[in-house]
Amino acid sequence: MDNELDLRQVFYIIRSHLLSILLFTIAGGLIGFLITYFLVTPMYTASVSMYVTNNENRSDTSITNGDLTASQGLVDTYIVVLESDTLLSNTAKELPYSYTPDELRNMISAEAINDTEAFRVKVKNADPQVAQLIANTIAKTAPDEIKRVVKAGAVEVIDYARIPQTADWPVTRNAVIGALSGLTVAILIAIVSAMFDNVIHTEEDIADIISIPVIGVIPKIDKFVKKGGY
Secondary structure (H helix, E strand, O other): OOOOOOHHHHHHHHHHOHHHHHHHHHHHHHHHHHHHHHHOOOEEEEEEEEEEEOOOOOOOOOOOHHHHHHHHHHHHHHHHHHOOHHHHHHHHHHOOOOOOHHHHHHHEEEEEOOOOOEEEEEEEEOOHHHHHHHHHHHHHHHHHHHHHHHOOOEEEEEEOOOOOOOOEOOHHHHHHHHHHHHHHHHHHHHHHHHHOOOOOOOHHHHHHHHOOOOOOOOOOOOOOOOOOOO
16 A cells, blocks of 8 residues: 555544544643643742943043943953852852852853843842842942953943742743644654555555556445344
């Protein structure tokens, strides 16, 4: 039997296995939901934003395009300093917790804000108050350490971190991914099973095998017995 399937055959295969495909989809979504619900810890993100200037003396209010370009160039350097062991060690000393620099580094991320002279530091933690405290402590310790290392420019805090109210918990996303995975697996199983199915189901299957058109089909007649007769 020819193992190639056209779109119409694929449609019929999916329709004939619709119940099992639906069950696979529901099971996949449920598995994704349960794994996330029981095994993934919801995380809270607190962020603090800071502004970079290439001129430590801010009494001069005139800012040129060259100043802005220089400030943007310093952002990447400042972010590197933010993730250094020295700055994170100083931050850990200010915290009422026994975090190591590596543990803090795994919690934080920093990026420039829309290619401007400002950048944002984000801190993720299972406790929203701890996330806020770490972010604000970094804002406190970063300016002096950056000034000591870079010896150019300055950093000022734009916004301190607030206590995050919503957790980053991908329950819905993982449930949808699980459902789509179950749907895909079910359809693939149905199609592969049909491609390797050598059982003759219709007269078209016979025609495909022997390459001769079917002239007629003997119908199936159910046996029955009449009362007082045959």
